[in-house]
Amino acid sequence: MIKIRDLEYLDAIDIHRHFGRAAEACFVSQPTLSGQIMKLEEQLGLVLVERQTRKVMLTPAGERLVAEARNVLRAAQSFEASAKALLDPFSGDLHIGLIPTLAPYLLPHIMKDLNEKLPKINFYLHEDKTKNLLKSLDEGKLDLLILPWLDEMDKFDRYDLFEEPLVLATSNEHPLSAKKTVNLDQLTNYEILTLEDGHCLRDQALGFCFTAGAKEDHRFQATSLETLRYMVSSNMGITLLPQLATLNQTATNTINYIPFTDPKPNRQISLMLRTGYSRMECIRAVVSCVKGSMKGVI
Template identity: 45%
Template structure:
């Protein structure tokens, strides 16, 4: 048994497909399949059930994969520690960020990071929050920017900012002319939301619950951009994070943005493993994000409030 085989097993468990797992490991499918069979022979148990459509783990495969994940994570942390014995600020950091935040925060944050750490290679990974959490635990990411709460005692979090939500309604909607929007104004309204698996969906559902609103369940979007287009097409109304309606995102004449008197919000944090060799450096990196102007995360309507028709797509 060698470490490479454990990486192959973890990849196969993640992808449930020999071809995709092989591609993720940068080897041929026959190579990965052969090594998995050798691992099964060495352990004396079947690890996977093979069928034409999907690969499924056996009970022994599940147990072996969990142990393999822990071993792989420890090895990745060992590599990380060795890498960080050199100059921290001239190395690389693998930072995850979820897609309903990434395209709106990064244009503001990346220049600030480059100014503070000009020799740092910032490797950005955009994925849904549950994927980022898994990669963080496995040592495949150094840190991730996530919405709180994060329920994991093995992870440390540093709050970066609190981002307000804005109500986006079609231009002709009865609420379009409202000023000083209150939560109860959403009572019995039906909001467009993202599909299952997005942290923004859960945050919006919580706001709906507090306000007495409901989901327009016959439509679920895969991105903020789709939500915007549906609002502009008079399909319904939705909640958008404040950063997603700020420049460089362009306004749309078909959408009215409404600020709440007491806006609902989401708290954003940088999260990393408590055992990380990068702990001290990541605290400094989090400080760069925390120092961004607070006005970025608030919405104050101007004389011609609108929102983006051409903003970046997002899937968080």
């Protein structure tokens, strides 16, 4: 009979493409992992792993079966989580994924309440770009995501948490800097500083800006909101920032944060999870806690 552990070994080899690193990830010796993979190949009558001098990769048969192996591993994890939830739905580990344009600005507002109201939950926080987080959620490596909602995420279940407005950031020397509020039409023909490809905020901000007749500034693409902030304060251009990223960032003689009038550009922050996820009592408690923590913040 094929063992769950053997499927974990196959999964690790596909991820690490190296017997030594795969063995370390599985907390076993390299000979143990290699030997078990050979036994699995003998049991199936298939060669799953192509062994080369400097690298290891899966054969076509291995590529097909590792996908099935991951389905089995996800089912086993779900079974174990369901059993634990029957004992105590508000205990155990919870892996949460967030994006860099949200995590550092949201977490200070919600983690204290989450730890106090759900003291037996061990929260593990993972920060990455949207595409990678969605893949990890789909593969069962993460329990839930807190992300700005995009239409292509509709394969996952969703709980809306709050709407976050975007604001205009300008230097004190910019022609728009003296305004108390702005509307999107006032961005016509201006060039907007943006994040690099892979950040969902980039696409959302550009969508609003293009509709308003603004253009992307192609001279520079930032890797973080903090880089954008410094570029704006140096009068290198203007940009749209999420409001949470401007809280406790007092407007100074180098940068101004200007709110938009209606229709305000914003992003819907939602909690996402796989359909059929087993620990729904815990999820509902997290949703309630986050909503409560964010009341009055923005």
